[in-house]
Amino acid sequence: MDIIKKYALKNAIDHNGKAVAKAVLPKVLGEDPSLKSDIPSLMKNIEAVVKEVNSMTLDEQISQLKKIAPELLVRERSVQGLPDLPNVGSHVVLRLAPYPSGPLQIGNARMAILNDEYAKKYNGKLILFYDDTIGTSSTTDKLSKGIMPKAYGWIEQDLKWLEVEWHETYYKSDRLEIYYDYCEQLIKKGKAYVCTCDANVWRSVYKAGKKPCPCRSREVEENLYLWDKMLNGAFSEGKAVVRLKTGMELADPAVRDHVIMRISFKDHPRVGKRYCVWPTMEFSWAIDNYLLGVTHVIRGKDLMKEDVVEKQIFDMFGWKHINYLHFGRFSIAIPKSKLKEMIKRGEIKEYDDPRTWNIPSLRRRGIQPEAIREYILHFGMSLADVEGSPEILYGKNRKIIDPIAKRYYFVKDPVKLRLHGYPVPFEAKVPLHPEVEFGYKLYKLDRGETYILVEKKDVNKEARLKDLMNVVFSDGEAIYSQDDLSVKKIHWVLDDHKVKVKVVMPDARVIEGYAESYIKDCKVGDVIQFERFGFGRVDSLDPVVVYYAHR
Ligand SMILES: [Zn+2]
Known part of the structure; x- marks a missing residue:
């Protein structure tokens, strides 16, 4: 039974929560060919399991599969690392849909990189489509404070930096007239209506009760009249929406007669107050995916509900479905x-x-x-x-x-000691990298003494100043001693060659200390390693600020 269950779950998860018994059968037989002896009764079992699986929510399906066969949650990988796209025809068209509310987050980067990988794999087209309608997002981006004008540029800069290659750029905010046109067509087809119910009443009475509201039976003419009023700004925010007749009896309340157009008088950073009616994300996506010939939509599984609505809109217009693929949060x-x-x-x-x-x-x-x-x-x-x-x-x-980061010493929490006793002239060449030929830092000590900074915690009996000399610590002094490479190596900065450095840590704490003045030969943006401390990036040189990467 577990064999059937795991493939039923897998099939359901791959198809928006609905498994198909016929598709489960070959998988089960593939794993246990002995079951071929009685296919009719096997099929009955599969149908029973599929029925049970289809009654679960997608999250339940995923958590069950995780328990019994977690390996199936990772889709089969091809040689290039990603599973093949289904239904690839003569060309592949993909799209990125960032909401310009700030710089790209790592989660958005995932969406961008996966789409980019597929576009490159199939030599396809990738469209950058700013999802900048008023009122979009917020379900996926809880930090969002709305559209931020600067974010458009930031996103392009971030995508370029991530080496994501896109071929065309569009803005939803340029396409309001197109959405209006398609919305009107749906109203004329009797597939959409203007709903003037109070939103709370609609939710608690009609949506919860699976009952159509009185607006649902309005004549097309009246809907068109109200739609016109919406466009002319005669309704205030929240007083009228356009609903799609997705169905009031649907199992998932979230998709019952879904809103496709709503009113907002908010200022938009690109088009100002030119429009007061805005499409919901699902509606605009359905229209744009069709008009731009998108073949595959690759997005987070939190947007599976949107697939359902988008597919319904495709059906209402008689368009051929496209492919939706999802990945987890x-x-x-x-x-x-x-x-x-x-x-x-x-x-x-x-x-x-x-x-x-x-x-x-x-x-x-x-x-x-x-x-x-x-x-x-x-x-x-x-x-x-x-x-x-x-x-x-x-x-x-x-x-x-590691192979490109030049090495420097960084001393935090320093003590200053007199270094003496070494033979003069004393010269040390400290390589900038242990393996790669980047040259070296040259230190010439020709007086008999100098001052050196080391970390307080490193001052014990004896130590090796890495690449310089061994010393014995005594009473505020570091005295030259015989070379013995087995002694603990510590880092150091000569007082005459020191430069003050601030290191900004990942938690924004700032650690101050001294580095070798050779660090000033770096360019802003260079990655370096402070030995025994960690890697970082030179953020500025005057003063020297380094952002910490990791150990
Ligand atoms: Zn209504």
Whole structure:
């Protein structure tokens, strides 16, 4: 029975929660060919299980499959790492749909990178489509404070940095007349109506009671008259909406006679107050996906309900369905709730504050775009919700930057000691990288003494100042001693060659200390490693500020 159940669950999850018995049969037989001996009774069993599975919500299906066969939640990977797209015809057209409320988050980056990977794999077209209608989002982006004019540019910059290649750019806010036209067609077909019920009454009486409201039976002429009034601004916000006749009896209350047009007098950053009627996301998507010839929609599973409405709109116009593919929720394991509070309280002001974990903040820390892409692809198209560990991202980033990061010493919590007893002239060449030929930092000590900074915690009996000399500590002094490479190596900065450095940590704490003045040879944007401390990115040189990446 478990074999049937797992494939029924898998089939349901892959098809918006509805399994089909015929599709489950070959999978079951593939795993246990002995069942071929009695296919009619096997089929009966499958049908019973499918019925049971189809009565569950998608989340229940996913959690059950996770229990009995978690391996099936990760879709089969092809050689390139991602499963093949279904129903690929002569060309593939995909779209990215960012809501311009701020810089890209890592979750948006996932959507962008997966679409980009598929566009490249099939040599297809990728459309960047700003989902900038008033009132969109908010279900997917709880932090959003609405459309932010600067965000359009930020998003393009972030996508370019992530090496996402798109071919065309559109703005929903340019296309209101198109949505109006299609809405009117639906009204004329009797498939949509203007509803003037109070929203609360509609929800509690009609939606909850699966009953049509009185507006549902309005004549087309009257609907057109009210629709015109909506467009002319005669209704105030919330006093009228256009509803699609999706059906009042549908099992999922969220899709019962879904709203497709609503009123808002808000100022829009691109089109001002030119429009007061705005489409909902599902409606505009259905129209745009059709008009732009989108073949595959790849998006988070939180948008599965939208598929249902979009498919209904396609049916109402008699258009051929397109393909919808989903992936699970994705987050990075950071204390997000705290982050939301901090943003609310206005404690986080800079859009690339390291605590935000958005793309600009990761870039600022020296996380490389290739590392983010590998990280995203590591989770593939998994439908299970993923809480990605930052350590996986750091591991991928470390591999990329380790060969290119020049090494410097950074001393925090310093003590200043007199260094003496060494033979003069004393010269040390400290390589900028242990394996790669980046040259070296040259130190010439020709007086008999100098001053050196080391970390307080490193001052014990004896130590090796890495790449310089061994010393014995005694009473505020570091005295040259015999070379013995087995002694603990510590980092150091010569007082004559020191420069003050601030390191901004991922939690926005600032650690101050001193680095070698050679760090001034870096360019802003270089990734470096402070030995025994961690990798980071040079954020400014005057003063020297480094954003910490990871160990
Ligand atoms: Zn109504």
